[in-house]
Amino acid sequence: MYPHERSLVKRLEGKPFVLLGINSDNDRQETKENVKKEEITWRSWWDGGSTQGPIASAWNVKGWPSLSILDHKGTIRHKFLGFPGEEKFDSAIEALIEEAQKAAKGGE
Numbered sequence: 001m002y003p004h005e006r007s008l009v010k011r012l013e014g015k016p017f018v019l020l021g022i023n024s025d026n027d028r029q030e031t032k033e034n035v036k037k038e039e040i041t042w043r044s045w046w047d048g049g050s051t052q053g054p055i056a057s058a059w060n061v062k063g064w065p066s067l068s069i070l071d072h073k074g075t076i077r078h079k080f081l082g083f084p085g086e087e088k089f090d091s092a093i094e095a096l097i098e099e100a101q102k103a104a105k106g107g108e
Helices: 002-011 028-037 054-058 086-104
Strands: 020-023 043-046 066-070 076-081
Touching (some): 028 043
Parallel strands (some): 020 043
Antiparallel strands (some): 066 076
16 A cells, blocks of 8 residues: 555645654554655554554454545544555545635635
8 A cells, every 4th residue: 555655645735734654563663664664754653563553443443454534623534444546535535625615714
């Protein structure tokens, strides 16, 4: 998913969009190396090297990849277990960006 995530971050620059990542790999140093290798420029956290780390536990994540899309108010609007495909994923994000832009102009 990294290539698609990189393209999203670039394409949506300047829009009300933020990509955050959580990584549960066992080795923290390996995770740091992968962040550099995969050119991950968005905020990404290491979740303690366990699929039952504190972040995954707090968000009730049971499988990977697990994707949550939040709106501009912080409400989870979409959850996917596994990557749903670029079209479905991107259209969900773009619809919420439109909502956020409308709200910023006083439409909500």
